[in-house]
Amino acid sequence: MPTATACFYDGKAIEVDKAIALKQRAKAENNVVPLFTCLECHERVRPHRGGGHAPAHFEHLKRNADCSLSHVARKRNRPDPLKADYSLDDPKALEGYEIDRQATFLKRNQALVAKCKERDDYTCQACGFELESNGNHIIECHHTKPLAVHGERMIPLSELVCLCPTCHRIAHTRKDPFTVNEIKAILGQE
Numbered sequence: 001m002p003t004a005t006a007c008f009y010d011g012k013a014i015e016v017d018k019a020i021a022l023k024q025r026a027k028a029e030n031n032v033v034p035l036f037t038c039l040e041c042h043e044r045v046r047p048h049r050g051g052g053h054a055p056a057h058f059e060h061l062k063r064n065a066d067c068s069l070s071h072v073a074r075k076r077n078r079p080d081p082l083k084a085d086y087s088l089d090d091p092k093a094l095e096g097y098e099i100d101r102q103a104t105f106l107k108r109n110q111a112l113v114a115k116c117k118e119r120d121d122y123t124c125q126a127c128g129f130e131l132e133s134n135g136n137h138i139i140e141c142h143h144t145k146p147l148a149v150h151g152e153r154m155i156p157l158s159e160l161v162c163l164c165p166t167c168h169r170i171a172h173t174r175k176d177p178f179t180v181n182e183i184k185a186i187l188g189q190e
Contacts, residue, residue: 004058004069007036007045016056019047041067106147112155113141120162126171126183129164140168146177 005016014022022034023046038045038060045058064070122137123130131138142163143155161180163171170186171177178186 003055004038004040004045005056006039007047007058008039008042009034009036013039016047016058019058020049020056023047038064038067038069040069043067043070108147109155112157112160115157116141116160117162119157123162124164124167125161126163126167126180127187127189129167131164138165139163140165142168142171142177144177144179 006013007016007019008014009019009022019034019036025031026033033046036045036047036058037043038058041060041064043064044061046061048057048059050056058069060067060070117137117139120139121130122132122139124139139162142161144159144161147155163180163183167183167187170183
């Protein structure tokens, strides 16, 4: 596609660099932006600075498919914004894309967590499960009074209990977490 690098200004053909300078001077002096017209169709154009891989050129203010120097509007295949990307019944879904987000984390005292794990002998207090992998115990420390609800405060060891990852997940499937006894009942152990 040919690119317009010249236009008419005051009845004379000028290059795009001169047009850009005239436009900038008019803006700096708070004057009306000069009238530039296409050499071929005589419709209004504006000088456009180069950027990326495109050199400086003129662009028509309104697309003109009959002018060889006008960028012809391309029809893009855009998805219907009101149509779902996938069916809710579809067994697959789009995952793995990146999103930016800001997060605030609640500070945990690792020494207190270690004391809880040691006290409970690295064993889930709901199901009795104990797992060790490569010499490391796999156990989580659960707050019986959630930090997010009760905020910053001194936490006694008595408010912590060891749960395996599965029981810990069960505990947090409700807004007010399940107690150890409730988890035992769910598992049919009580």
